[in-house]
Every structure is written in C-alpha cells, then in structure tokens.
Amino acid sequence: MASTDSQDSDSTIERILDNNREWVAEVTAQHPDFFTNLAKGQSPNLLWIGCSDSRMAVDVLTNTQPGEVFIHRNIANRIPSEDVNVNSVINYAVKHLKVGHVVVAGHTGCGGIKAALSNDSAGLLDHWLQPIKDLYVVNKREIEALPEAERVDRLSELNVIRGVRTVAKLPVVHEAWNEGRDLQIHGWMLQLHTGLLKDLNITISGEGQIDDIYVVK
Numbered sequence: 001m002a003s004t005d006s007q008d009s010d011s012t013i014e015r016i017l018d019n020n021r022e023w024v025a026e027v028t029a030q031h032p033d034f035f036t037n038l039a040k041g042q043s044p045n046l047l048w049i050g051c052s053d054s055r056m057a058v059d060v061l062t063n064t065q066p067g068e069v070f071i072h073r074n075i076a077n078r079i080p081s082e083d084v085n086v087n088s089v090i091n092y093a094v095k096h097l098k099v100g101h102v103v104v105a106g107h108t109g110c111g112g113i114k115a116a117l118s119n120d121s122a123g124l125l126d127h128w129l130q131p132i133k134d135l136y137v138v139n140k141r142e143i144e145a146l147p148e149a150e151r152v153d154r155l156s157e158l159n160v161i162r163g164v165r166t167v168a169k170l171p172v173v174h175e176a177w178n179e180g181r182d183l184q185i186h187g188w189m190l191q192l193h194t195g196l197l198k199d200l201n202i203t204i205s206g207e208g209q210i211d212d213i214y215v216v217k
C-alpha cells in the first residue's frame with residue numbers, strides 16, 4: 001500500500017501533467033501555430049541567471065513567452081568564474097544566441113544566503129555557499145551595521161553586484177563588445193513581498209566600467 005507521502009507525490013505529478021495538457025489545449029485553441037513555430041528554434045534576447053528558489057518563476061514574473069528568456073538557475077545565483085556549467089550557459093547565450101542582455105537576479109529572503117549567514121552545516125551546500133561567507137567577511141562592517149532583518153537581503157544584493165562584475169570580466173563578453181555588439185549586464189533583486197523586480201542600477205555595458213586588466217583585445 002502506498003504511503004501518504006507517495007500518494008501526495010503522485011497527485012503532484014498528475015496535477016502538473018494535467019496542467020500541462022490543459023495549458024497546451026488553451027494555447028493551441030488561441031494560437032494554432034504556437035508550438036509549430038516554437039519548435040523551429042529560439043532567439044531569446046535575454047539571459048537570466050537567478051536563484052533556484054521555486055518562487056523565482058521567471059516566465060510568470062516577467063510575463064514572457066517560451067523562447068524569450070534563456071535561463072540558468074542555481075542556489076543563491078552564484079557565478080563562479082571556474083564553473084563549467086554556468087560558463088557554458090553564458091558562452092552559448094552570448095556567443096551563439098547573441099543575447100543583448102544578461103540579468104543577474106537575486107531575491108529577498110534567499111534561503112541560500114540565509115544559510116551562508118548561519119553557523120549551521122548545510123551539508124554539501126556548505127562548499128557551494130563558502131564564497132558567500134567570504135563576501136560577508138569582506139563586507140562585514142557594512143552588513144553588521146544594518147538591522148538584523150536587513151542583513152540577508154543586503155548580502156543578496158552584494159552577491160548580485162559581484163555576479164554582474166564576474167560576467168563583465170569574462171572573455172566571451174569582451175569579444176562581443178569588441179565586435180561592436182550592444183551587450184548589457186544588469187543586476188536585479190526580486191522583492192518577494194511585492195513581486196516587483198528592483199533594478200540595482202549597476203548595469204555594465206562596456207569596457208570602461210571594469211578594470212583594464214580584464215579587457216580582452
């Protein structure tokens with residue numbers, strides 16, 4: 001006999017597959033060619049690098065359609081410059097899809113950032129989050145001066161700022177700028193309590209905004 005847990009799990013899966021069939025039927029009724037066109041290929045103009053948090057539902061939050069946003073998500077939207085996964089996504093998006101925008105998006109109340117600010121072990125996640133602890137240490141004075149309730153979100157912002165700078169240092173980005181392409185890297189924060197995306201106004205759109213040592217000529 002199935003346990004309660006597996007029954008719940010089964011109903012989740014059934015509901016999601018049902019939702020999918022209903023959605024396809026609705027879209028097809030309104031736009032008969034929608035999926036035929038979708039299958040032809042993608043040309044998104046925006047790469048989104050965000051947190052895996054289930055509340056960061058990119059398509060829903062931005063009211064965009066399938067094919068409009070290329071997405072990479074991981075816990076606490078980290079962009080380790082040596083990480084093959086995120087680098088492959090950025091490379092493909094910038095070099096082949098030729099996106100015009102990269103958005104690095106954090107969010108308020110991020111569990112990954114909270115875990116990094118804690119002394120509790122999160123298992124394997126401890127390794128992934130260590131660079132966020134390092135970021136805290138570098139900015140400790142500023143963060144500790146804030147009310148406790150604001151510390152997690154400020155560290156999230158700092159993590160986004162670092163992510164934007166990391167992307168702006170990548171050779172593939174400089175190659176795009178060298179080709180004369182308009183490529184902008186933005187930092188945003190999703191405010192979960194309002195649903196609004198806050199622009200941190202740290203957009204980098206060219207080589208003059210980062211140290212020359214990173215410039216690829």
Ligand SMILES: [Zn+2]
Nearest residue numbers: 051053110111
């Ligand atoms: Zn998060």
